[in-house]
Amino acid sequence: MxxxxxxxxxxxxxxxxxxxxxxxxxxxxxxxxxxxxxxxxxxxxxxxxxxxxxxxxxxxxxxxxxxxxxxxxxxxxxxxxxxxxxxxxxxxxxxxxxxxxxxxxxxxxGPAAPMYSSVGRTLGDSSRPKTTPASSFITLGWMDTIIRFFALYFITLFAIDSYGAGERSSFNVNTALKRSVHSSGIKPARTATLAGKKLGTIADLGGS
Known part of the structure; x- marks a missing residue:
């Protein structure tokens, strides 16, 4: 006007x-x-x-x-x-x-300025959007969980005493937590343990 x-x-x-x-x-x-x-x-x-x-x-x-x-x-x-x-x-x-x-x-x-301006990407653009610390933390958390799962799986699969091997493994989160608690000097709370039957050795099978 x-x-x-x-x-x-x-x-x-x-x-x-x-x-x-x-x-x-x-x-x-x-x-x-x-x-x-x-x-x-x-x-x-x-x-x-x-x-x-x-x-x-x-x-x-x-x-x-x-x-x-x-x-x-x-x-x-x-x-x-x-x-x-x-x-x-x-x-x-x-x-x-x-x-x-x-x-x-x-x-x-000259041309009018754009109403909205933002950083965009085009096809073939090699630049990648920056990742936030939170997204990196979530990604690393999932990877850590997957690595622990497969590590425990293979350890217990090939071990004679699968339950004990799993309990003693450094990939067991409960084992890592106990070590952390003991190193800090804090007495851990008493928790219920899973009751399971341990697999015997080959010698035990012969004796029975």
Whole structure:
């Protein structure tokens, strides 16, 4: 949308804060001004960017000091400013000429900044997303559990005394916990033990 100028101070502030400024100098009694206004307003709606591209309206009767400063003698008159300086002046209600001039100014202003910006990845990108300490800890925990499981499985599979071998194995979490408790000097709480039948040796089988 276009901005209605009410003072010279407001006009100067917009010129200093916006890269591109398109000004419509008009009068309420001007029929050509009214005829081209829909074109100007549609361009303003389409191309306005805060602090980048600004469309303003200056009534030559209520703000004569601005129109006199820039030598406006006919209505409508359109002026395009870039970095505070006039780059183009269009006199008369010519929709095609106005549209071409505005689109050229928009091109000079450059592309609009993206609304949302984030780090993305494309196909074939060799970069990998960074892993957090928590995710690394969870991964290592699962790997440790799997290694312990298979280690105990093979130890008990090939041992004659499978139960005892499993109990004494360094891969047994209970054994590791007992060693940790004993080394710290803390007396472990009494826990229930699993009752199981130990496999005898080959000599025991012969004796029976």
């Amino acid at each position: 276009s901005v209605s100028i009410t003072s010279s101070a407001q006009f100067e502030k917009i010129l200093s804060s916006s890269s591109i400024v398109i000004v419509d100098f008009y009068a309420d009694w001007c029929s050509p001004c009214k005829a081209i206004y829909p074109t100007y307003q549609s361009l303003a709606i389409k191309y306005t960017r805060p602090n980048k591209i600004t469309f303003v309206k200056v009534n030559v009767e209520t703000s004569p000091e601005i129109s006199q400063r820039y030598g406006v003698t006919a209505m409508p008159t359109f002026m395009l400013f870039k970095s505070g300086s006039v780059t183009k002046t269009i006199r008369g209600a010519d929709p095609r000429q106005l549209t071409n001039a505005v689109e050229a100014a928009v091109t000079q202003a």
